[in-house]
Amino acid sequence: MSHPILQAEDVTKTFDGFRAINALNFYLFPGELRTVIGPNGAGKSTFFDLLTGRAKPDTGGIEYSPVPDTPATDLTKLNEYEIQRLGIGRKFQTPSVFAEHTVFTNLVLSLKGPRGVFASLFHRLDSAARDRLDALLKLVRLDDKRHWKAGLLSHGEKQWLEIGMLLASEPRVLLVDEPAAGMTDEETHRTGELLLSLAGKHSIVVVEHDMSFVKQISINGQVTVLHQGSVLCEGKFDDVQSHPKVREVYLGRGKN
Amino acid sequence: MSVPAKLSDVEPRFFTRAQWASFLLPTLVLALVLPLLNAALPAEHLLRPSDFTLNLYGKYATYAVLALGVDLLWGYLGILSLGQALFFALGGYAFGMHLLLMIGKDGQYKSDLPDYMVFLGYKALPAHWEPFYSFSFAAAAVLIVPALIAFVFGWLAFRSRIKGVYLSILTQALTYAAALLFFRNDFGFGGNNGFTDFKRVLGADLNSPDTRRGLYVASVLLLAGVFLLYRWLTRAKFGHLMQAIRDGENRVLFSGYATARYKLFVFVLVAAITGVAGALYVPQVGIINPSEMTPEKSLEAVVWVAVGGRGTLLGPILGALFVNALKSWATRAAPELWLYIIGGLFIVVVLFLPGGLISLPAKFRSFWVKLRSKAPAAESLAAGH
Numbered sequence: 001m002s003h004p005i006l007q008a009e010d011v012t013k014t015f016d017g018f019r020a021i022n023a024l025n026f027y028l029f030p031g032e033l034r035t036v037i038g039p040n041g042a043g044k045s046t047f048f049d050l051l052t053g054r055a056k057p058d059t060g061g062i063e064y065s066p067v068p069d070t071p072a073t074d075l076t077k078l079n080e081y082e083i084q085r086l087g088i089g090r091k092f093q094t095p096s097v098f099a100e101h102t103v104f105t106n107l108v109l110s111l112k113g114p115r116g117v118f119a120s121l122f123h124r125l126d127s128a129a130r131d132r133l134d135a136l137l138k139l140v141r142l143d144d145k146r147h148w149k150a151g152l153l154s155h156g157e158k159q160w161l162e163i164g165m166l167l168a169s170e171p172r173v174l175l176v177d178e179p180a181a182g183m184t185d186e187e188t189h190r191t192g193e194l195l196l197s198l199a200g201k202h203s204i205v206v207v208e209h210d211m212s213f214v215k216q217i218s219i220n221g222q223v224t225v226l227h228q229g230s231v232l233c234e235g236k237f238d239d240v241q242s243h244p245k246v247r248e249v250y251l252g253r254g255k256n
Numbered sequence: 257m258s259v260p261a262k263l264s265d266v267e268p269r270f271f272t273r274a275q276w277a278s279f280l281l282p283t284l285v286l287a288l289v290l291p292l293l294n295a296a297l298p299a300e301h302l303l304r305p306s307d308f309t310l311n312l313y314g315k316y317a318t319y320a321v322l323a324l325g326v327d328l329l330w331g332y333l334g335i336l337s338l339g340q341a342l343f344f345a346l347g348g349y350a351f352g353m354h355l356l357l358m359i360g361k362d363g364q365y366k367s368d369l370p371d372y373m374v375f376l377g378y379k380a381l382p383a384h385w386e387p388f389y390s391f392s393f394a395a396a397a398v399l400i401v402p403a404l405i406a407f408v409f410g411w412l413a414f415r416s417r418i419k420g421v422y423l424s425i426l427t428q429a430l431t432y433a434a435a436l437l438f439f440r441n442d443f444g445f446g447g448n449n450g451f452t453d454f455k456r457v458l459g460a461d462l463n464s465p466d467t468r469r470g471l472y473v474a475s476v477l478l479l480a481g482v483f484l485l486y487r488w489l490t491r492a493k494f495g496h497l498m499q500a501i502r503d504g505e506n507r508v509l510f511s512g513y514a515t516a517r518y519k520l521f522v523f524v525l526v527a528a529i530t531g532v533a534g535a536l537y538v539p540q541v542g543i544i545n546p547s548e549m550t551p552e553k554s555l556e557a558v559v560w561v562a563v564g565g566r567g568t569l570l571g572p573i574l575g576a577l578f579v580n581a582l583k584s585w586a587t588r589a590a591p592e593l594w595l596y597i598i599g600g601l602f603i604v605v606v607l608f609l610p611g612g613l614i615s616l617p618a619k620f621r622s623f624w625v626k627l628r629s630k631a632p633a634a635e636s637l638a639a640g641h
């Protein structure tokens with residue numbers, strides 16, 4: 001197998017004595033679409049916090065190596081914006097878009113490019129960027145709402161906009177936290193198709209609760225089950241679903 | 257069907273023609289017509305703005321610059337600084353040092369030393385005062401001293417990600433600490449009396465109408481220039497980013513922007529500009545003392561912005577003019593009531609007019625539309641009977 005683009009080894013994170021992440025090992029390979037499931041409190045969001053620099057692990061290492069055979073980058077020493085600039089984008093559980101800005105502006109602010117103060121002061125949109133924005137607006141189906149204030153969008157549309165913002169920054173790795181939350185079945189399905197179409201070009205980790213959605217997006221990929229801060233098991237959706245330990249902790253039916 | 261991307265959405269034109277007109281017209285009136293009328297017309301002429309009026313307007317213009325800074329931080333960037341008057345006062349002190357030295361031997365004690373130094377028994381001018389004989393050095397200090405304080409404070413606070421009410425309290429503590437320091441005689445800046453009794457600036461007599469007119473024009477031009485600069489900052493991408501930091505700093509951070517640097521940049525820039533306003537304020541009122549940096553002064557500036565309308569650039573200017581005109585009137589008519597008036601005003605605005613004075617026309621318009629849509633209905637009802 002190829003070299004992992006993102007790896008976490010023996011990572012532990014404790015909050016006030018509570019082990020949110022416990023000796024976690026996780027490997028993401030280039031182009032993969034990985035789904036992470038787990039009961040509430042399994043450490044999914046903390047895991048994303050550790051990967052994106054929001055929190056620092058107590059022990060263990062997190063490394064990022066987008067280019068094979070070059071030294072990996074230690075992510076535990078970097079902060080949020082430095083990690084984002086390396087090409088790791090994150091979508092939050094509750095959609096976080098700029099409510100007072102238009103859909104279009106939301107995407108402009110997310111577009112890949114220099115991030116410095118002076119670059120922003122003298123920023124101009126060139127035609128290549130405008131084409132890219134048009135393509136993104138079509139991709140996330142917000143073309144006809146580009147002048148809407150993002151705060152006026154439906155919950156599902158906000159989720160899509162945030163995915164669009166993520167893609168605008170052209171990341172290598174996408175960390176997507178519960179993208180289908182608050183969506184209709186049809187929107188959920190379309191989101192799944194979008195994520196499947198992005199796999200390959202991007203390496204993607206999706207945290208999700210909705211099992212039919214997990215089944216849809218894990219059709220070619222692996223499912224990782226988190227429990228009490230470590231990996232309980234990993235494998236194909238059907239294998240994971242029928243795994244006795246998973247049924248016990250996650251589906252809660254094992255005891256019966 | 258594809259909707260053409262509107263450039264104006266992200267990169268609005270700096271000003272439309274109408275906006276240029278509504279900017280240039282009052283600027284011309286204030287910076288050119290009023291001073292000309294003041295200079296040319298005989299003293300008792302009805303149309304002549306008095307020296308006192310011009311002086312008052314000049315003072316208000318420097319207040320408006322202070323208010324614009326508060327608004328850029330609060331209304332656009334989401335940082336409620338309760339210590340902006342500190343930078344105003346620091347600029348005032350830096351320029352006041354120069355003005356004090358320019359008194360020369362014309363002070364009460366006919367000494368080369370400023371009066372308060374003679375009074376406190378200084379034998380020689382402290383070394384750090386020497387360079388303030390130079391106007392350019394003092395002018396540079398007006399910019400640099402507030403900027404430096406803002407940089408050190410902002411660097412520590414924004415890097416540590418101190419936000420919201422905690423940051424507001426810290427800014428207030430900063431200005432309070434500075435006021436306590438400046439109140440002390442042994443700090444070396446004249447204690448609670450501060451600096452006063454200025455005689456001249458750049459060789460011109462500060463009491464002559466010409467000089468005062470010049471200071472007034474300089475204040476109006478500063479206000480106009482700062483308005484244009486802030487207008488430029490708040491449009492296009494930088495302006496969008498400021499508001500994005502205000503509305504959701506997390507997302508901005510996770511979009512790859514070092515938000516602390518953006519905040520620091522605006523905070524330091526505003527401090528320097530506020531310092532210039534303070535420097536123009538001091539020769540016009542003739543005094544600078546530590547009461548200018550007490551927390552109340554900064555809070556007043558916040559009230560101006562709230563009353564005028566935060567998150568707009570015209571609102572703070574209107575607010576500074578309106579509240580200070582009200583203050584000028586109230587402190588003569590009913591001085592003991594002033595604090596109640598300003599407190600009540602703040603409450604009324606927060607409760608009933610969150611958009612400030614600037615939102616009044618739109619409110620009246622929608623009220624008018626409602627009224628007119630009701631009126632024909634009533635008429636047809638009457639006709640039916």
